[in-house]
């Protein structure tokens with residue numbers, strides 16, 4: 001799916017995971033006491049990418065706009081949440097885009113004249129399409145490039161947004177109090 005939708009799932013994941021943050025300091029940064037939470041959130045970010053890419057999907061956000069839009073939305077979201085949750089959301093986002101960075105990064109960088117190694121080839125693996133993650137293989141990806149199954153794609157994107165929206169709403173306490181009246 002578009003990076004923008006991977007960001008949406010990462011935001012949902014970050015909000016859901018925020019309820020396990022124990023550091024009570026409302027003014028500080030993410031506490032070292034909650035460091036162990038980052039690993040599962042990072043892993044779940046990667047897995048969320050697999051679920052989204054496995055669904056039938058077209059690309060509603062133009063590819064050229066997609067990465068920049070995601071970055072802007074991510075930074076904007078960070079401005080509205082308490083400082084102590086920013087690392088958690090950042091790690092969720094990093095996990096959620098890591099598969100694209102690994103598998104598609106070299107091709108994208110190549111367009112700008114940069115040479116990045118293909119990790120699958122570097123490891124000597126002979127994987128389909130030279131991609132490390134199975135949801136980027138032809139038999140594992142739900143990508144639609146021929147314009148078909150538009151309604152199915154739309155439905156799947158709608159489901160992703162609904163899941164994220166529910167997770168955000170159920171864990172809206174991480175927003176800065178000044179921006180949203182809560183409780």
Ligand SMILES: [Zn+2]
Nearest residue numbers: 001053099100
């Ligand atoms: Zn992907």
